[in-house]
Structure formats: structure tokens, C-alpha cells
Amino acid sequence: MRGVACALRLLGYAAVLFTTVANAATTATWEMNTYQDFLRGRLNGVSLSRDGRLILAPKVDTLFSSGQPEIWSVAAAADGTLYLGTGNRGRVYKIDPSGHGSVYWTSDQPEIFAVALDTKGALYAASSPDGKVYRIENGKATEYFAPKEKYLWALAFAPDGSLFVGTGERGRIYRVTDPGKGEIYYETGQSHVTCLAFDSQGRLLAGSEPNGILYRISGKGKAFVLYDASLPEIRTILPQADGTIYAAALGGSIAKRTTGIANTAISTAPITITSSANSVTVTDSAAQPGMEVKPKPDTMKPPTTVQTATPAVTSVEYSGVEKSAVYEIHPDNTVETLWTSKDENIYDLIAKGNELLFATDSRGRIYRLNPDRKATLVTETGQGETTRLVESHSGLLAATGDMGILYRLEQGAGNKGTYESPVHDAGTVARWGRLNWRAETTPNTHLAFQTRSGNSARPDSTWSDWSEPMSDLSASLIRSPNARYIQWRAEFSGPGGATPALDSVTVAYLPQNSPPVVHSVTVSSQSGPSTGAQKAAATSASTSPTASYSITVTDTGEAPSSSSTGTPAQSLTRGGSQQTQIAWQADDPDGDRLIYTVYFRGEGEREWKLLKSNLYDNSLSIDADALADGRYYFRVVASDSPANPPSFARTAEAVSAPVLIDNTPPIVTLGEPRRAGATLEIQIDAADRASALRRCEYSVDARPWVPMEAEDGVTDSQHERYLLRIGNLPAGEHLVVVRAYDAAGNAGLAKVVVR
DSSP states (O other), X not given: OOOOOOOOSOGGGHHHHHTTSSOGGGOEEEEEOSHHHHXXXXXXXXXXXXXXXXXXOEEEEEEEEOSSSEEEEEXXXXXXXXXXXXXXXXXXXXXXXXXXXXXXXXXXXXXXXXEEEOTTOOEEEEEESSOOEEEEETTEEEEEEOOXXXXXXXXXXXXXXXXXXXXXXXXEEEEEEETTEEEEEEEOSSSEEEEEEEOTTSOEEEEEESXXXXXXXXXTTEEEEEEEOSSSEEEEEEEOTTSOEEEEEEOTTTTSOSSGGGGGGGXXXXXXXXXXXXXXXXXXTTSOTTOEEOOOOOOBOOSSSOOBOOOOOOOOXXXXXXXXXXXXXXXXXXEEEEEEESSOOEEEEEEETTEEEEEESSTTEEEEEOTTSOEEEEEEOSSSEEEEEEEETTEEEEEEXXXXXXXXXXXXXXXXXXXXXXXXXXXXXXXXXEEEEEEEOOTTOEEEEEEEXXXXXSOOTTSOOOXXXXXXXXXXXXXXOSEEEEEEEEEEEOGGGOOOEEEEEXXXXXXXXXXXXXXXXXXXXXXXXXXXXXXXXXXXXXXXXXXXXXXXXXXXXXXXXOSSSSOOOEEEOOTTOOEEEEEEEEEOTTOOOOEEEXXXXXXXXXXXXXXXXXXXXXXEEEETTSSOSEEEXXXXXXXXXXXXXXXXXXXXXXXXXXXXXXXXXXXXXXXXOEEETTEEEEEEEEEOXXXXXXXXXXXXXXXXXXXXXXXXXXXXXXXXXXXXXXXXXXXXXXXXXXXXXXXXXXXXXXXXXXO
16 A cells, blocks of 8 residues: 555544554555644634644734735835835825725836835835836825936935935946935946845945845945845845844745846847736847746835835746745844745845744745744735735734735734645545544634545545534544545634634545556576576577577567567577576555466466466576476466455556477488489478477588578478588598577487498
């Protein structure tokens, strides 16, 4: 069987589990009990603690739905008003403290990657591509600065009121002091400046791409590299009052540009950008025309009410490499990595008390990083990504992409939630046993489980419906149909902020036993007794009298290729050998140990005769004289019964091609020699009882052998006639020896003395 029964963590449940199947040795279990196990599922109103416990999550309410595909940036005013920069129609929304929202301004460009508020409450918005920075008051926008850059990724106000603009594709930072008055403040040499912030001493911090460098810029043209990350892009910068800086970086997959965006520094080809509902299409001479890629945002939250934005990036997926990380840069410039992931991209990072909250692209997840550096999965928004996190008057807000929605997370736990497990593959159609769980509940809390199954790798309309809820361990037999795949779902309820806690779930099942496979059967002659299991290999027939012959039949029913067509019967002879070996190649898809039985049947016979049973080796040798001359078939039956109960054991078999056993040499008869001067003639008659003749040759006075052909031109039948004619034979006595071979390589000889 595919697996050996796994021991349950709870020994108390073992008796319940193993009574559900016929034999414990063939039972398999699927158990989920760790943080990484549960992280692969879907959480709806459920949190996952670092120690692997599922509990009810904070309640998530929809505060505002923009109707746009993405919310790229958020700025929060002192009075609680929020401003959202969106794409792909270039709109800015204003949300009042009561949650009422409206379109505040619409750009002539499709994306608003950055919005920020000055100390007087005026809003600034940066449009892309080929956009400008606008100052917006009372819904009326005036052009504030036009840097003539492709992308405007980030905005940040300095303590002195000047505005800094992070751009791409030339990786420049601009300082703007008044409308239309701006200068290049620092050139990074990178392709993009992705985020900006100011530290506690008023120094500018900047993140870049594609080398993932975090800069501290103390003056015009003067910078110090705080950290050169191993990931390509610094995504978010979060300075703290004590001089500590938190930074989020991403790479691996989405930071790899598929177009000329990352190569603008060495490319002068024009770039065309068009917008659709969920994507930006970028085309240049170095990229594939019309390649559609999804933009991703970069965001950050500085320590003041000034908000900056996160850029969208053009990307392609790479698996198996690190995607994102959270770093802590201490005041002494030492760096500590707090969190990494190979599966999720991080988009935003904020501080809340002594904890960090960050958002990712995996179903819009929001994590909390505690002082002990353990991450808790707080909740999932259910959207493609959570792009921004904002601390507002009404609590923690989360902005999302794919659907541009602004969510509010409440303090207390919600009343209901569900957890949906990943799909488990049993490897083959399985019979389900019981579902067992370990949890903590109170009289006010409740847990209920459901299962469903199907034979497609992803749940679809062909899967069964969710089963009736199960909440009693003593009545937890899975009722879903037998199938290859299974999934379970847990429903949590806990009114008044109380919550059940789920620690582990185990599913017991009995996979369908897969039959073994016999790939080939080989029959060959061996010199001497067999030494046990030998490798099955077919050898080519030779004209040498000491040749060993074999024939192989494979599980495809095809014989090895040769110059002839069809599958000819091969011949075996004892020659100098005394053993006939039957060998085979077989295996079991489940890894079960196999036992073999070997049969034979002569041509024209009806029933198989047993040669040997209960074999664990892959070969069997018999005495060469055990079978008389003739054509035979050999049948090998493989069974996985040593690893399965009798009712579940499976067998498979293969039959060899016809094998001609020929232990008898041809009979060679020589006629009376006739001499006519120097010419000698001898009539030769050669016959074999079992196989066709293949070769005839003669030797005079022990000299080298000379081949001859039959009178009909081809030596190919069991009875052939030859006429030996030797010219220029010297006078005197001579010994003439004639040798004939049959198809099995047996040699028959005859001699005559000529005087």
C-alpha cells in the first residue's frame, strides 16, 4: 500500500481510528498540526498563531469600495479624512470620517501611485505614466511639478515643507520647494526609487530597485548606503523615533521586470504603456510585444501624517526562491532579518505599539510580528493582495488590490469564521475513515467540521457537496464518497468575543491498492548453476558455437528491435552451459514488497505448469535438461500480498515470447567420397529435430573452417543437402570434417578419410 499507518499524536484517538479499516498496516493518515500546515489553507475570519492554533480573527468590515481594480496609496489627514490613489482610471477618492466616499479628482493618466498631505492639509497626487505632481484643494487640481520622468512612485514631505519625489526609470529623487521649482536632489544609479521617508533626525531615506539598496541621504548629492539587501527591491520604509528603521524588501518573483523598465539606463527604445482592467501592458524593443503583466504596488507609512505611495511593478513569477523579507536596521547600522518568505510578497509595513503589522499578496493576508519575532496570521481580506495598511481614527485600515476595497479591522474577535484546508492527495482512490481533531472549546464556543472529495486536483463542480457538519468525535466517520482527493472545512463560532482554538486535525484513509507491474521476462542459458537474483538482460544471438541465446518480452508486448520483422522465437541450447535462467523486472507503484510465481507451457499444450512459487528473487534457474527440445512459454505472476490483506492484494503477470529449447545437435551424414583427378566431391546430408539449420562448414586436415551453402542456396530448414567440392586436392590421405549448426548453436560433426 502507499503508506504505512502514521501514529496519532493523541493516543486516545488511536483506537477510534484503527477500527475504521480492515488492517492497521495499510491505513494512512493526513494530519495538520503546525503553523506551516495550516498556513497552506484559506482563512475567513480566522487567525493563525505562530504555535499553530486557529482562533477567531478580528472582525473585518468593508469601509469603502472604490470600484477600481487597485488602491495604490492612502493618505490620512489629521481629522480622519482619507484620500485614496487608485488605478486604472487615475482617480483619487476622498473618504470622510463617517466612511462616506466620493471621487475627489480624476487624472488624465491611468495610475495614481502616490498621494501625500502637506502640513496645511493640502493633497498632492502623482500620476503615471509620463505624469506630473498635482496639488488638489476642494477637488480642484493645479499642476505643481512636472519632472519629465516615466513613473512617479513616491511622495514625501520634509520637515521644512519641501516635497520629495521618487521616480523611475532613471532612479532620481527630486526636491520641490514651490510650484514648478524643483531640482534633482540625488541620482541613485538605480532604475527606480520605490519609496521615501524621513528618519527621526529629518534625513531622507530612499529605497531602490533593481539592487534593493536602502539609502540615507543627508544632503544634495550626499548619500550613505544603510543596507544592500539580497532581494531586488526595497518596498517599504518605516522609521521609528528611537532611530530604528524597519524595511520590507521583495524579489524572487514579482520584482523581475519582463520589459525594458529595468533596462532603461542602457536602452533608448521607446516604451508604450496601455491600461486594462487589471493590468498594464508594457512594450519596447527588448520585450515581447504586447506582453501583459500585472502591476504591483509599493507603499510605506512615515512616522507623521504625511503619506507616501508604493509603485506598481511589472513582473514575472519565479518559484523556489526567496520572495520577501522584513529587516530591522538598528541605530548603529547593524541589520537583523525578522521575517522571510518564499511564497508571499510583502507590500506594506506599519508599527502598532511594540508590534509590527505587514500585508502580503497571498489572499490579502495581514500578519502581526510580535517582539519575540513570531508571526501571527491575523486575517485574510480574501483579495488578491493587501497593498496598504493605515492606522486611522477608526482603527486599522487595509487597502486591497484586484478589487480596490478599504477594510476596517475591529479590535475584538468576530463571532464566526471558517478555515478551509488545502486539498490532500491520497495518491489513488481511497476509502475514508474518521476525522479526528484536538481543540479547546467552552460552552459558549463551537466547532463543526465538513468534508468533500473528488477526483480532480482542484475542487470543481465534479466534487461532492460539503458533508453534513460533524461536531462530535464519537460520530466523525467521513461520509464523503471514495475518491483520490479530500478537503475539510472547520466552522468557528464564539459570540461575545469568545473563541474556540483548533490545534490539530487528522484524516484516516485506506488508499486503493495499485497492482504491481511486470515490465519484462527474459529467458537465457547460463554456464553453471545460478548464483541467485541476476540482472535480466537480453543478449544478441551469435554464430559462435559457444554463444548464449536469450529472448525478452516487455510489458508493452514488444520484443527488442532487430533487423528482422515480427517477434521471432529464440532458441536456447545447453552448449557448454547447464542452466536455463528465467529472469524478470517488476515493481509496485505503492512500493509494496512483491512475491512471484513462475509457470511454463509447451507449444500446443493447454495448461500452465507450475515451476516455482513463493519467490522473492527476480530470477529462477532450472536444469537445462529439465525440458525436452521444443517451443515453450514462461509466465511470471507478481503479487503484492506480502504487504496487503488477502482481500486487497493485487497481481500482475507477463508471458515470454516463444522460446525454443534445443539441446540436441544436428545429425550430419556424409556420402561416399568421389575423386576425379585433383577434385573431390562429397554429398552431405544434415538434419536437426528441433530447430532450423543455420550454418555448415568444412575443414581439411584441421585447417581453417570454410563455409558452404545448401544446394537450394539458403541454409534455413531443419533438413538441408550440401555438395562439397574440393579442387586441387593433393594426392595422398586427407581428413575431411564437416560441421553443421542449428539455430540454437548446437554443432553436429562428421568426418571422412579420403585416400
